[in-house]
Amino acid sequence: MPAALDVATETPLARTRRARRIVRLLGEIHPDARIALHFDNALELLVATVLSAQCTDKKVNEVTPAVFARYPSAAAYAGADRAELEAMLRPTGFFRAKANSLIGIGAALTERFGGEVPGSLDALVTLPGVGRKTANVVLGHAFGTPGVTVDTHVGRLSRRFGLTDQNDPVRVEAELCALLEPRDWTIASDRMIFHGRRYCHARRPACGACALARLCPSFGLGPTEAGEAARLVRGTRGDVEALR
Template sequence: MLATVDAATETPLARTRRARRIVRLLGEIHPDARIALDFDNPLELLVATVLSAQCTDKKVNEVTPAVFARYRGAADYAGADRAELEELLRPTGFFRAKTNSLIGIGSALTERFGGEVPRSLAELVTLPGVGRKTAHVVLGHAFDIPGITVDTHVGRLARRFGLTEQDDPVRVEADLAPLFERRDHTIASDRMIFHGRRYCHARRPACGVCGLARLCPSYGTGPIEPELAARLVRGTRGDVEALR
């Protein structure tokens, strides 16, 4: 077995250094790491992120061109015909709840924010269907305001890396935030999401071909034989479940 780090005995300083090295190595492993949703402005990103719940990014990107063409501003969502919007959103799943969220978001933006997507976490999370995860996606990728997006992948990898013992996303975010440079919060999340999708799967991570093996206390959770592990590596952008 490859000798790896013992997260239980490392000092806080050592954990911080290891966390930052992980982010750097993830950048080398996944130089193409970026958000997989297609958008041209903050409102489009907000809508796409809401639609990505329990849906693949690939499917969202197939649906949103028609949505964005039909609803160009917050007022359009606020005044949307429910049946028409539901039909457009049907392929993304949970389309009735998502329709409620988009109509509610349109109304809130129109009534309280002059039709514009707000640039603060505190304001974004007051919108219907928008939690910290969605807010950080929008802030980081539409406004270049760094934030850690704790989706299923980030939470799982943070625990496997020994950077947190928490399951609650808010607590995971709180544990990760001081480990990384603030300017790296968004890209750290993107890289961890990519690695979770491609290598570090929930059931059988591809440990035997993972470039982070020596930094990961969970090495060996999945197959360590390179040939077997290589078969577990998945493809690229948008072709796997987002599981947000």
């Protein structure tokens, strides 16, 4: 069992080094880490990300092929029949609000951006229903512009790792950006999301099966016995060495 890590006495340099090592190890644990939403262009990713709010990526991926075929352009969303669009979005939940967002996004893109999804955060967050989280997803995965996406997993793991004590996503984003190299911002988010889904669950993290145990001040929140912890791990590729 690793010794407890005291982040209260950690220097800023030590925290930066630890944060970057965590991201590297997450890459070894989750070499398949990637965005789970299916898309072929920036508009499709923007739509899928809006639909993913309070919905699983799996369900979004089941719904979007028909949506993308029916609405292939910003103008198509702007001119969508609301009842028809709502019916298509119903399985994703909050379908009325999401339909409003997509129709508004279509109109804004058509009127202000020539029908194209803009490639800057400042422009993206002016679109209806688009905040920094959605904007960073689009920038990082459709435009190759690095950005930290702070969803529930990234926020939770950042606090458990002792990389921040903030709850506000914008502040968490700022602190992670200060710790990590810009080239790693997007992939760090993807890896943390995978780790949150597979190991570091909200209720019972699989501490005893986690290769980050020696770097994590929250080790012990979940079962530390390897066998018990291993039963909590979900959907991984192969075994991971515990307590590296």
